[in-house]
Amino acid sequence: MGRRNITQVSDFILMGLTDSEEIRLVLFTLFLLIYLITVLGNVGMILIIYLDSQLHTAMYFFLSHLSFLDLSYSSVITPKTLDNLLTSIKTISYMNCFTQMSFFVFLGATECFLLSSMAYDRYAAICSPLHYPVVMSTRRCCSLVFGSYLIGFTDSFVNVLCMNKLHFCNSSVIYHFFCDTSPILSLSCTDTHDIEIMIFVVAGCTLVVSLITISVSYVSILSTILKITSTAGKQKAFSTCASHLLGVTIFYGTMIFTYLKPSKSYSLGRDQVASVFYTIVIPVLNPLIYSLRNKEVKNAVSRVMQKRQVSKQLK
Structure with missing residues (x-):
């Protein structure tokens, strides 16, 4: 690098989604509402599964962990995003930035394989x-x-090991609303080719392996369902998988669109829209999908409410 000024920056600046104060206020209100629903929905799902003994099955065991991941996933990104939408100071420390990124990768990869486990559970329930x-x-x-x-x-x-090798020369401005891999790589003044390949391979293996597991499970499930003679039996089998399949489609669709592509095709506006969807919107969709489309969860809510009313009357 010669005499080029290479430094390890102490702070980054998150540019956020927009510079317009009016739009920022609208986004703040919308994201705050979504985040509150996310917290209430996922915490509620965890409590219902814990409190109702009839939901102490494998499927709901996985679902409780999915709710925990969605709650954590959203909490890693949304609070800082809300803070940046309200204030003019958009700095984030080097340590906090990489901590946010590491938790984001950890929770995202974990959710991929948890969804695979849930697909395997549905395969076992229907096929065996x-x-x-x-x-x-x-x-x-x-x-x-x-x-x-x-x-x-x-x-x-x-x-984290790969990203820790980066050095930053002149710019510390991240053109994104959170610390994600692609925009941070674009800031580095060192050669990132090998690092990009390593991250791409790891992310690709995570997405592809988990997606293959889900695909194989659902091909087997579909084959078994088609062999069922009664219409009622087919509908019941489809209903047990519909919620999970919808959640998988939304989650993997946005993740693949964002990460399984060459870094040169990175587009700020397009990737920010996709990022908003899988970091803020998807965590609120999962509890809605699994509760509104699931009679067992609705019945469990009714049972828990009835128990509370009875306990109040006894007091």
């Missing part, structure tokens, strides 16, 4: 109903969840 209690034992469910978190941590660790 008689062996389902044995196949999806408590030990196996815990192993799948632990494995999802472990893979997420590994992905995040590799990402």
Whole structure:
């Protein structure tokens, strides 16, 4: 690099979504409302599953962890975004920036494999109903969840090791509303080719392997459903998978659109819209999808409310 001024910056500046004060106020109100619904929806889902014994099954065990991930996922990004929309000071420290990025990668990768585990659970329930209690034992469910978190941590660790090799020369302005990999790589004055390949391979393996697992599971599920003779049986089988399949389609659609492409095709406006969707919008959609389309969850809410009313009357 010769005598070029290479420094390790102490702060970054997040440019955010817009410079217009009117639009920022609208976005702040909208994102705050979405975040409050996200917190209430996911915390509510976790509590309902915990309080109602009839939901203590493999599917809802996975769903409670999905709600935890969505809650954490949103909380890593949204509060700082809300703060930047209200204030003119948009700085974030180097440490906080990389901490935000590492948690973002960790939670995102974990959710990928948790969704794969949920697809495997639906496969076992529909394709091998008689062996389902044995196949999806408590030990196996815990192993799948632990494995999802472990893979997420590994992905995040590799990402941090790669990004920690970067140096920054003149600019510390991140043209994004949170610390994501692509805009930070674009700031570096060092050669990022090898780092980009490593991150692309890790992210690609995470998305592709988990997506293949989901695809194979649902191909088997579809094949089994088509063999069911009764219309009622087909509808019941489809209903058990519809919520999960919808959530998977939305999550993977935006993630693949954003990350599985060459870095040269990075577009600020287009990627920011996609990023808003999977960091802020998707965490609020999952509890709505799984509760509004699920009779068992609705019945569980009714049972919990009835128990509370009875306990109040007894007091």
